[in-house]
Amino acid sequence: MSNTKVRYPAVEQFIDNNKDALVRSVQEIVRFPSVEAPAAGPGAPFGEAVRGALENALNLGKSFGFETTNLDGYAGCIDYGCGEEMLGVVAHVDVVPEGEGWIHPPYAAEIADGRIYGRGTMDDKGPAVCAIYALAAIKAAGIPMRRRVRIILGTNEETGWGCMDHYRKVAEIPTLTFSPDADYPVVNSEKGIYHATMRCNAKTNIRINGGTRANVVCGKVKAFVPVEITEVEKHVSGILAKGFGVELEALANGTEITVIGLDAHGSMPELGKNAMQAAFAMLAELPLAGEDKRVIDILHNRFGFDMHGESIGLDVSDASGRLSMNPGVIAWDDDGFEISIDFRYPISLDVNEVRSKLKAALAEFNPVCTHEKQQDGHYIPADSELVSKLLKVYADRTGEYKEPLSIGGGTYARAFPNAVAFGSEQPGISGPVHMPNEFIGIDELMFNAHMIADAIIALACEE
Known part of the structure; x- marks a missing residue:
């Protein structure tokens, strides 16, 4: 300059x-x-x-x-x-x-x-x-x-x-x-900002934990699945091809999977690689059963590798730009999981529409919002x-x-x-x-x- x-x-x-x-x-x-x-x-x-x-x-x-x-x-x-x-x-x-x-x-x-x-x-x-x-x-x-x-x-x-x-x-x-x-x-x-942490009920054997903040693209997660490592190894090629790293460790009752992506600002998810979404995609390919399969299929279908809320009906644009979505943090325990998501929504969109679409996307888990932060455009x-x-x-x-x-x-x-x-x-x-x-x-x-x-x-x- x-x-x-x-x-x-x-x-x-x-x-x-x-x-x-x-x-x-x-x-x-x-x-x-x-x-x-x-x-x-x-x-x-x-x-x-x-x-x-x-x-x-x-x-x-x-x-x-x-x-x-x-x-x-x-x-x-x-x-x-x-x-x-x-x-x-x-x-x-x-x-x-x-x-x-x-x-x-x-x-x-x-x-x-x-x-x-x-x-x-x-x-x-x-x-x-x-x-x-x-x-x-x-x-x-x-x-x-x-x-x-x-x-x-x-x-x-x-x-x-x-x-x-x-x-x-x-x-x-x-x-x-x-x-x-x-x-x-x-x-x-x-654009407007909406962060929400949703507590979801799900009795599963699987566990997924990772991320640092809702407004940071999830750069790393660790997952446990009750599947032998030899079977898990057959299903890593898909996310490796998308540029993610994968580490596997055999445990007595299953496999620990570490998925490594790339942190980025949550308002620009396209600059990162969301390890949480990659984990959903990988686990959806595994031979899971019962509640484990049901829960993972829902999460993968709702979030996929979406960056604009496409699968939950929130892909909206106006002169201020296109809505962005970043699932930033996930924490799992014996009773279910909490997921924290960052939305940047166009000025013309009512935040209540974002709230309702998110709740509907997780409806099968009887979600409760435990924390939210909202700022108008x-x-x-x-x-x-x-x-x-x-x-x-x-x-x-x-x-x-x-x-x-x-x-x-x-x-x-x-x-x-x-x-x-x-x-x-x-x-x-x-x-x-x-x-x-x-x-x-x-x-x-x-x-x-x-x-x-x-x-x-x-x-x-x-x-």
Whole structure:
């Protein structure tokens, strides 16, 4: 990407001169394994590692002379400037579990081939650090402000969004906001999100367990079947041909099957390989009997390798995109199983339709919803000040004018009334988020810092 318009050389120079420091700051915060954990006392509602990551980011802001506030460990604020109105830049410091299959350790923040590898480098610690350096560059350049700027740092974006619930209760809502937690040029439309965990009754000999989160493609499951290993071996070729790994272990009363797929963000299941669905397909071919066969046949028929709810009557599309479905977690016991599923549904679809179709799909098991999370879709008009200025910012720096996007991912933009996502992923360049070997290129890191600075200037400094 090349600069076509550089209007504030002092800002450019500050960011470029601080390249090494920016890289080190990203490495430092990535080394906190900030996956949500049980509360660790006051100020740590999501665990010690999450608190550490938040404090690290706030201390970085403090080192540049900004006013910082820790909102009880739920969120943090880094403030600069004056003005009656406020621009918010909202990012998060928590991450999804690391999963398996890493070449570089997920929390070592190792540099190789011009990239920083680690969980959170792209989603969303790297962009959060870029925002802090971008604001520091504007401060150092002394550019007059017409709006205050607040960098808002959340701590459980990947799970329950309790961080934003708390922020909205105790802190000021920005006049307009952007979140560097999706794609360029601008995301002004986000599909609705529905996560459900369904408890299902099923007395079986089989067991299937695996997955980490509803919003992560299930990368690995272990299954037990009361079938001898020599018979199981006859039925592995189908899923091997689809790119899955299979490991078998003979047990006294059957076979343990490990199916290995590929983690990915649950809103983009096509980027992963769902090991749970592969296990359903493989077990459906085995010579099971009675309740074992009935249960597996139902699960395979309902979910197959579907990514859009095709088999349960939910393959719906509108201008915001096509519904996506990700069976993310399954846990089996003597009385049945729990399955957690992530749906990203078009804005025009009522979430109650998703609920009812899911319940109908599992009706044979008398399902009970034990947990659900729902967020409405989000849309900001393309001709709004926020979207139009950010599109111009992107075009000015890259020389490319592009239309705003709609995504299935859920960003903090939907937590605020006048908000969009702006960056930080670039198609064909960015590393795999929610997947093994997540990375951010150092050149991409610098690009993002410059782009965020441009956005802040356009929205908080210039008329």
